[in-house]
Amino acid sequence: xxxxxxxxxxxxxxxAPGWGGVLLQGFLHxxxxxxxxxxxxxxxxxxxAFGKLYGGPVLRDLLECYTTIVRAVPELVLILLLYYAxxxxxxxxxxxxxxxxxxxxxxxxxxxxxxxxxxxxxTEVLRGAIKAVPAGQIEAARAYxxxxxxxxxxxxxxxxxxxxxxxxxxxxLIATKDTALLAVVGFSELTLVTRQAAGTTKAYLLxxxxxxxxxxxxxxxxxxxxxxxxxxARRGFAERR
Amino acid sequence: xxxxxxHALALVPEDLPTPENFLRPHRIVMLLLLAGLVVAIAxxxxxxxxPRYLPWLGSGTLVSLxxxxxxxxxxxxxxxxxxxxQVTGPxxxxxxxxxxxxxxxxxxxxxxxxxxxxxxxxxxxxxxxxRHSFLWPYLREAWxxxxxxxxxxFAAYEGEVMRGAFAGVPQGELEAARAYxxxxxxxxxxIWLPRAVHRALPTLNGETVLQLKSTPLVATIxxxxxxxxISKVRQETYLTYEPLLLLALIYMCLTGILVVAFRYFExxxxxxGA
Numbered sequence: 001x002x003x004x005x006x007x008x009x010x011x012x013x014x015x016a017p018g019w020g021g022v023l024l025q026g027f028l029h030x031x032x033x034x035x036x037x038x039x040x041x042x043x044x045x046x047x048x049a050f051g052k053l054y055g056g057p058v059l060r061d062l063l064e065c066y067t068t069i070v071r072a073v074p075e076l077v078l079i080l081l082l083y084y085a086x087x088x089x090x091x092x093x094x095x096x097x098x099x100x101x102x103x104x105x106x107x108x109x110x111x112x113x114x115x116x117x118x119x120x121x122x123t124e125v126l127r128g129a130i131k132a133v134p135a136g137q138i139e140a141a142r143a144y145x146x147x148x149x150x151x152x153x154x155x156x157x158x159x160x161x162x163x164x165x166x167x168x169x170x171x172x173l174i175a176t177k178d179t180a181l182l183a184v185v186g187f188s189e190l191t192l193v194t195r196q197a198a199g200t201t202k203a204y205l206l207x208x209x210x211x212x213x214x215x216x217x218x219x220x221x222x223x224x225x226x227x228x229x230x231x232x233a234r235r236g237f238a239e240r241r
Numbered sequence: 242x243x244x245x246x247x248h249a250l251a252l253v254p255e256d257l258p259t260p261e262n263f264l265r266p267h268r269i270v271m272l273l274l275l276a277g278l279v280v281a282i283a284x285x286x287x288x289x290x291x292p293r294y295l296p297w298l299g300s301g302t303l304v305s306l307x308x309x310x311x312x313x314x315x316x317x318x319x320x321x322x323x324x325x326x327q328v329t330g331p332x333x334x335x336x337x338x339x340x341x342x343x344x345x346x347x348x349x350x351x352x353x354x355x356x357x358x359x360x361x362x363x364x365x366x367x368x369x370x371x372r373h374s375f376l377w378p379y380l381r382e383a384w385x386x387x388x389x390x391x392x393x394x395f396a397a398y399e400g401e402v403m404r405g406a407f408a409g410v411p412q413g414e415l416e417a418a419r420a421y422x423x424x425x426x427x428x429x430x431x432i433w434l435p436r437a438v439h440r441a442l443p444t445l446n447g448e449t450v451l452q453l454k455s456t457p458l459v460a461t462i463x464x465x466x467x468x469x470x471i472s473k474v475r476q477e478t479y480l481t482y483e484p485l486l487l488l489a490l491i492y493m494c495l496t497g498i499l500v501v502a503f504r505y506f507e508x509x510x511x512x513x514g515a
Contacts (some may be wrong), residue, residue, distance in 0.1 A: 071249075124247070167249060177350070179349075202363065212344075
């Protein structure tokens with residue numbers, strides 16, 4: 001059994017008979033969803049963290065429920081629930097408003113789903129980071145008469161960033177890998193197209209290894225940038241041991 | 242993954258409410274609203290399928306738990322050497338362990354699972370000696386691939402944690418052990434490993450909760466865990482939300498039990514403190 005009977009590199013060609021182009025397209029979709037979901041998650045996370053720290057008792061408890069449920073239920077189950085519930089709810093809402101129902105694109109649904117999951121995680125990361133900011137700095141800003149919005153923009157967010165970046169960087173890596181779960185709801189991101197390509201050509205190992213290499217490259221390149229950002233954010237800090 | 246990230250992803254004992262400050266006026270109102278929601282869900286949604294599928298749900302939950310505990314234990318046994326060689330091993334073992342952790346942590350678990358199941362699963366039958374070995378009846382089933390993928394993933398994440406834990410044990414304690422004339426193995430068994438595990442315990446528990454959240458992935462390779470049972474219910478009853486809500490509830494209960502159990506064990510380990 002010769003080794004080259006397993007590896008047929010022409011299957012990875014970019015043009016039509018090869019599946020390389022399809023894989024790259026799927027990879028692009030994965031990155032789009034990861035970026036969108038991560039951004040949405042950050043927005044939810046900033047809101048959630050401030051709500052949890054400075055909100056009223058009811059808001060706090062509601063946010064606690066949100067983060068607890070997301071952290072206690074598998075992402076796969078959440079993705080299914082949010083995918084069906086989100087699209088259903090939106091269509092019913094549009095129907096109630098008298099607008100024709102829309103076919104929600106997989107991309108938007110995927111971003112929404114990943115964003116909601118990431119939102120709970122970044123709420124926790126950001127809450128920890130904001131708590132690490134010395135209270136005196138925020139008090140000083142208030143004493144200068146800054147409005148809450150200005151305190152947030154000028155003091156709290158910049159000051160908490162060095163504490164938040166390691167956690168947020170991990171969340172980004174998790175977001176890129178969580179996109180693979182959308183394969184289960186049939187969104188054609190990298191993992192699903194890889195399975196389709198592998199199933200069609202029967203070259204399972206080749207395609208799964210190729211997809212793994214793509215994910216790995218994404219992680220390693222991300223790590224490179226994370227390192228730069230972290231160094232930039234931590235300048236002026238004592239060297240970490 | 243840093244400890245804080247594990248904390249952000251997995252429920253930890255500190256998140257549990259304490260009985261003293263739990264019942265406040267607004268909470269009672271919220272609990273009443275929640276009870277109303279639960280009643281509405283129970284009355285207005287369809288649950289008549291539940292008794293029929295209960296035995297399957299039970300066995301599916303057991304399969305999920307078996308997956309969790311077997312892979313967590315196997316993964317931990319693999320993580321100890323992975324962490325250890327990264328701290329004190331020869332350079333080629335260090336490089337190998339780092340490479341393993343980077344590759345596993347850099348790719349999605351679903352992809353690893355499918356790579357093992359579809360990739361290796363399609364490769365194995367081509368070798369006659371594998372087909373004639375005693376392992377073949379197992380290799381034809383799906384669960385060994387699920388166990389393998391989950392174990393490797395747990396070992397890679399846990400290996401990083403153990404590396405930090407081994408490196409964090411104070412040098413003086415190891416020197417003291419050496420000064421007492423302990424051999425390398427005795428020192429490892431009596432001092433280094435217990436101290437490292439103690440340090441890593443909170444993260445270990447968090448990772449185990451995360452592992453529970455990864456187990457439903459094995460349903461995609463035809464292992465019949467609780468998630469697969471629910472998928473079957475959805476296909477047969479054409480219901481969308483009810484089975485998924487039940488599934489979420491089951492996982493929340495499992496996570497809750499796990500977290501409470503970990504709190505109990507963590508409290509039993511004596512720590513120095515006021």
